[in-house]
Amino acid sequence: MKVKQISIFLENKKGRLWKALNILRGAGINIRALYLADTSEFGILRLIVPDPELARKVLEENDFAVKMNEVIAVELEDKPGGLASILKILKDSQINLEYIYAFVHEKKDKAILFLKADDIDKTIKALQDSNAKILPAEEVYKL
Amino acid sequence: MIWNEEMECISRDDLEELQIRRLQDTVKRVYENVPYYKRKLEENNIYPEDIESLEDIKELPYTTKDDLREVYPFGMFATHRKDIIEVHTSSGTTGKPVVSGYTREDIEIWSEVMARGLTMMGVTEDDIIQNTHGYGLFTGGFGVHYGAQKIGATVIPISTGQTRRQIEIMKDFGTTVMIFTPSYGLYLSEVAEEEGHNPKKSQLKAIGFGAEMWTEEMRRELERRFNAPAFNIYGLTEIIGPGVAMECPEKDGLHIFEDHFYPEIINSKTGETLPPGKRGELVITTLTRIGMPIIRFRTKDITSINYDECSCGRTLARISRITGRVDDMLKVRGVSVFPSQVEKALLKVDGLQPHYQIIVTRPHLMDEMEVKVETSPEIFSDDIGEMMELQKKIEDYIRDEIGLRVKVTLVEPKTLPRSEGKAVRVIDKRKF
Incomplete structure (x- = not known):
């Protein structure tokens, strides 16, 4: 149920994002989803990759500060209101989201939403109780 | 005028002849009245009666800032505490500050040397002096104050800050002499212009500045902006405060008041005394201080000494303007900062590696200090809010340590330069 995500600290400096991604390219790691959060001075790059352990290893070998954490992947209807319906479930269960990002699934009419919440187990339960479709990690890595 | x-x-x-008599007297007094010096002299197997000529000063042990800290607060006093009528302390350094205690005689010496220096600048009893140096534990404000009063000039003890008020008073009171740090002077002139007051048209006849490193370019700029000559003031709390040495109109070095302060220039590594003209560390022995005499104080300031008679008529030796430090101390906005203080602050943050770099700039007249700190996997969080809080926390810790607000920038691990294990800790982009 929980999908491993790696977060990488990046300075807001020319070439840093490229350097991180180039290391992953060198290790033959393909990126499934990506989200870059930034402030005026630094950014945090969040990645979903098929082999998060390997990605962490190669990045750390190249002196990047990396954190491994867990997010939830939810399959959505790719239509107006799809995302809103999931957010309503979370709101009603009083769950605080740290951040979300979404991308369109290759499956027709589907999108995938990645959720980071402070209490991941409570979030999974709330989503399951409302019959939202949570994707298993293996399926996400294989996308 | 002299x-x-x-x-x-x-x-x-x-x-x-005067110096040797005074030196003998000083050594005798510290030996008899300051247990710390008694022990130090005995450890070095030197006694007051061994001082027969000025050459013998080389046999005396040095006094460092650490020595002064060790006896905090009053351990260096050579008189009864009740005879001390005023105390000052050195500014923002690691650990305990250095306390300087003054008897009535010491205040008189301080007034005398500052009166000599202000007279070099052309100050007379007809002048109105606006003293923007801080009044308080810092020696800057009071030193100028005592000297000006000795001369009989009118002192405006306005202290630092309140820039608009400074300008208004300067104009309304008809200030003829300004005392400030170079960077504050430049800032003041800018604000004055913004306020529609041209500092060039003021009645200023002289500017005294100190407490900061500066360049000849900066002096010329100040002189141009205020249309008045600017004179350098040198001093340090451990010795007395401002007034140890000051510039005469020749502006070719600062006359050190040798009848009160005995100067030596040494090679800071070997301790060897250097001949006139050679640059090295300035070491000062007080010759007349009563409350707190100091033997061979290592100032860590780099200068050279010139014994040639000056065209102004004075015979007192001149030191060149201070162009550097023996240690890694920085002066940022007039405040002394040691990289070790920054390191100490960083070590208070769990998981933070003390890999940092200090960058000092003067983007727009005022000094700015940035501290780059490497993140580590331990402190890195996926949460932006937490990372920004961390940045703020480091800034707060550094401010608690050095007394200045700095900008902290988090950088990626192992991106700060390391050279043979010893990192380049400080990049000072200001031009001195």
Whole structure:
């Protein structure tokens, strides 16, 4: 149920994002989803990759500060209101989201939403109780 | 004009005779009254009666800032505490500050040397002096104040800050002499112009500045902006405060008041005494201080000394303007900062590696200090809010340590330069 995500600290400096991604390219790691959060001075790059352990290893070998954490992947209807319906479930269960990002699934009419919440187990339960479709990690890595 | 012609134009022979007498007296007093010095002299197997000529000063042990800290607060006093009528402390350094205690006689010496210096700048009893140096534990404000009062000039003890008020008073009171740090002076002139007051049209006849490193370019800029000559003031709390050495109109070095402060220039590594003209560390022995005499104080300031008679008529030796430090101390906005203080602050943050770099710039007249800190996997969080809080926390810790707000920038691990294990800790982009 929980999908491993790696977060990488990046300075807001020319070439840093490229350097991180180039290391992953060198290790033959393909990126499934990506989200870059930034402030005026630094950014945090969040990645979903098929082999998060390997990605962490190669990045750390190249002196990047990396954190491994867990997010939830939810399959959505790719239509107006799809995302809103999931957010309503979370709101009603009083769950605080740290951040979300979404991308369109290759499956027709589907999108995938990645959720980071402070209490991941409570979030999974709330989503399951409302019959939202949570994707298993293996399926996400294989996308 | 010369304030004290007898002393300031004394012949070298007469001066040396006075100096040796005063040195002998000082050594005797510290040996008898300051347990710390008694022990130190005994450890070095030197006794007051061994001082027979000025050359013998080389046999005396040095006094460092650490020595002064060790006896915090009053351990260096050579008189009863009740005879001390004023205390000051050195500014923002690691650990305990250095306390300087003054008897009534010491305040008189301080007033005398500052009166000599202000007279070099052309100050007379007709002048109105606006003293923007801080009044308080810092010696800057009071030193200027005492000297100006000795001369009989009118002092405006306005202290630092309130820039708009400074400008208004300067204009309304008809200030003729300004005392400030170079960077504050430049800032003041800018604000004055914004306020529609041209500092060039003021009645200023002289500017005294100190407490910061500066360049000849900066002096010329100040002189141009205020249309008045600017004079350098040197001093340090451990010795007395401002007034140890000051510039005469020749502006070719600062006359050190050798009848009160005995200067030596040494190679800071070997301790060898350097000949006139050679640059090295300035070491000062007080010759007349009563409350807190100091033997061979290592100032860590780099200068050279010149014993040639000056065209102004004074015979007192001149030191060149201070161009550097023996240690890694920085002066940022007039505040002393050691990289070790920054390191100490960083070590308070769990998981933070003390890999940092200090960058000092003067983007727009005022000094700015940035501290780059490497993140580590331990402190890195996926949460932006937490990372920004961390940045703020480091800034707060550094401010608690050095007394200045700095900008902290988090950088990626192992991106700060390391050279043979010893990192380049400080990049000072200001031009001195």
